[in-house]
Amino acid sequence: QVMLLLVILLGVGLNSAAAAKLGVVETEGGLVEGQSYRMSLFRTVDVFKGIPFADVPGKWEKPKPHPGWSGILKATKYRDRCLQVTLLQTKTQGSEDCLYLNIFVPQGSSLSTNLPVMVYLFGGAFLLGASNDLAILGDSLYDGKEMADRGKVIIVTVNYRVGTLGFLSTGDSRLPGNYGLWDQHAAISWVRRNIAAFGGNPDNMTIFGQSAGAASVSFQMLSPYSKGLFRRAITQCGVALSPWALQRNPMGLTKKIARKVGCWRSDEDEMITCLKMSDPAGLTMAGKIDVLLILGKGTVMDLLELAPVVDGDFIPDDPSRLFHNAAQFDYMAGVNSMDGHIFAGVDVPSINSEKHVTTVEQVKGLLAGLTKEKGNAAIDSAFSVYSSNWGSAPEQALVKKTVADIETDFLFLVPTQIALQLHANNSSGANTYSYLFNMKTRIFVFPKWVEAEHAEDLQYLFGKPFSTPLVYFPRHRDLSGYMIAYWTNFARTGDPNRGESRVPVPWPTFTKYRRPYVTINHKMSKSSVRYAALCYILLLLYFSVF
Template identity: 55%
Template sequence: MMNMKSLVAIAVFLETVSATSLGVVNTEGGLVRGENIALEAGRHMDVFKGIPFADVPETFMKPKPHPGWDDVLDATAFKDICLQVSVFPNKTRGSTDCLYLNIWVPNNGSVSSDMPVMVWIYGGAFIFGSSTGIEILKFVQYSGQELADRGNVIVVSIGYRVGSLGFLSTGEPELAGNYGLWDQQAAIAWVHRNIRKFGGDPENITLFGESAGGASVNLQILSPHNKGLFKRAIAQSGVAVCPWTIKKNPREYAVEVALKVNCPTDERMASCLKEIDPVDLILAGSFNFSRNSSDPIVYHLELSDPIFYYLELSPVIDGDFLPDHPSKLFHNAADIDFIAGVNDMDGHIFASIDFPRVNFDLLPVPVEEVEKLLAAFTKHKGDAALQAALSLYNSTWEPTPSQESIKKTLVDIETDFLFLASTQAALKLHADNAKTGRTYSYLLSQPNQLGGIFKPYPKWMGADHTDDVPYVFGKPFTAPLLYPLKKHRDLSGYMIAYWANFARTGDPNEGGLSVPATWPTFNSTGLKFVELNSKMDESYVRENMREDYVDLWNNVIPSFPDIIAE
């Protein structure tokens, strides 16, 4: 008489003999069954949704291993997103039970083995986001299907805590912060331990992410806790040394949150905060939306400073996950291949909040706003730094600057300060510390398709923040109503080829997929990059990205003495 274990083993064997399906997979927590879907030309894909990589996390505690399960886990539906603020005032969405991951495994005629693995870390200012992104009907923003199929790679997307639950810190060991980073690390470690059962190569894992996800990717390669867990990393529009990545004085904001939830602010603060309802903690760490009286037709945040100064919840130097400032930890990434880049108008979304008239041709923006924005970004350095910045940014203006010049300059300032200059700094730090690790730089310049006459964005619009993500995930192939033109499919094909080649070999030019231009490595003597665009060819290989502006933010302004604490 066969025992239950033998029956399960036979069942697993029968389900896995199919040439086009993994069937039931045996993970460290137990058996999981996903969904096998048919693609074109006889190809198939196994999709696993909602596999737990850790237990339900306790408030302000590192993630713990999942205890496992007895029956076969049905992995055919996405799980709850991590608890976070909703778009509606004083509302939340999601759950504290959210540490799950999703896996897309392409099977081209036979069950895959030793495939490159790409692990996606989502963005959202460390406040919002999920492993699936926006879900509308069958549209899933971060579905890995197209990237996995066209790139012939396994794609994994992971959940992690955001907002107060993920990043609040008192600056002390009892409530150290970085819980969202520890969640990411737990997911990456789970993938490394289990992905071989899904046909992946645990020695060939690439992290990739965008915005706060890109900064997270960069932080993961710098942490000493991740030795040997992955081989490569792609940071899109966000790196570890962006001015918004590291919270310098976390206790100040923790005190604000504590006061909102009626906790003391002395030595009892951390223990009190751990007892507060998670929903109340999330709400206490958010800011409110309101209508700006000066622009009554536009809803946006009522801010006295640029929105950058309101991004209070982010990673901290905790002496554990991050033992020092990220700029001093790049030696830990010496053997990691690294791609980092930005979109040419990454700052537009932030300029639209700080100056909502930027998007309206008939609504002028006073030229004084340029100086006001630069003053906000240089306020800890004083008037001399402001004048240095102002003289550079207005150097290309007409004698009487046009509205287009003023508005584009505001976007350029936000792009350079928040993303571009710091990404160049991270690339240089990586290249300078590299041993076997290779370094690559890019600039996405494909104009946003919502820009132009009678569209919500101005006609001069370039690539906005997050515009890169749909191309990487192949949306022009699956959402033709949103991306109707051949140029959209061309660019998506190029980016998938570069990203998948890099994941396979560490070289975006080599890996079986053809690319439109040879992407050179970045180093301190040749600051080369590719400009990603649907029209790209070999002439789109450039060097010295916005050299004078990078030098301004990375060298000139830091050289002035502080007049107030940063």
């Protein structure tokens, strides 16, 4: 009888554990119903996929409110990505009907309420990507279940327009551009208005993103339209100050795309009318990366053309002059130690080859390509900084690593450090935090000296070592746990050290006068906290694009 009673009690306990489930939720557009996924004995995550946050957008128009629906929307499938080129750029994929978001809500034995909310913006060079991108062993890379469950936060992932339809601009009111940024803003605003019904706290929202998504987060912080919209921001491997994140000659690019789709006219208004009548798929293909640009005269930098612009509205001025708008947001930013390696491998292919030598001339050539506006003196000065530890006969591995470091500094590290400094200088009571992610690469085809490649942080942040344990080791689960703890604590309190999760090392704040950063990997200790060196100031001078 005692055993029977225990079984009954256990059954009641399990049922009540499974009972915490949102079911049908009322949003401004209508009723939605998701799916519940069991994470452990007493924990589930409610997942809502494909909730519309805006109507089907008109071509080069700002997003409009969704008209709503009748009945219950079954939010159980990801919706199409926005129209874009495929990774190999041979065709297009996706749809113009693409402004949808996905919500991941952790549940215990009782329904969650007042949870912190984290809204994620995907990367992809403003050219491609989706809120459910890159399926790895069946799960989207940006599946928010592990992060939501372990950090006790709501995760939201959103789609936005990319490529020609998201970012083409004439640099004036005829085609102002930044449509993808307006989509992001519409999604964040929708979350603020509706997330309470899902158990979230609309007054405690954090936006975060990686690469072009990080630059997007940065632009959202700097826009006057974001005042009071969210509380915190995290940028991973990209900021609005990154040289690839802003198109400074939008009309030149628009004319180039017009030529490709047969819309070239000497009269600009006629050209724009023709573009507006053009086939969306053709326009999208016309925006693909033109690899021929790089041959003999350029760098990867010159390939990344479709990007936000200073439109006098959403981005009213050069991003470097807008940090007063970000003063109220807590801010966390960092890069991967070899963010630039994949791009350096395009600019100087010999760095990834055992057989081929990387020469001093190639290193200087890369510096020349990256600092075109600065003249020869800057090239020589920068070269002397980078080669200072080479000695008289440097090993090839060191020279090749230097090439990757140069590209990392120029495209990612220096702009991020400037953004952190400007945030700290302008901050009114908000916190600033700096990090360097330097876990060794898991991409075995790369040379031994390669550390953390661009985008390698994401698998750990989204908990892949837990959801697909067979392809990871315990050290990867340690790192994943650390990152989820820091990120979700920061979302909860504005301080990565304080919250629901224990962290391995106290992370000091970055201030106007002190520039500590934490190095994030699987072996974290007190020595993980370091300070930016003096040569960093020199690099700011050499590489600053302002």
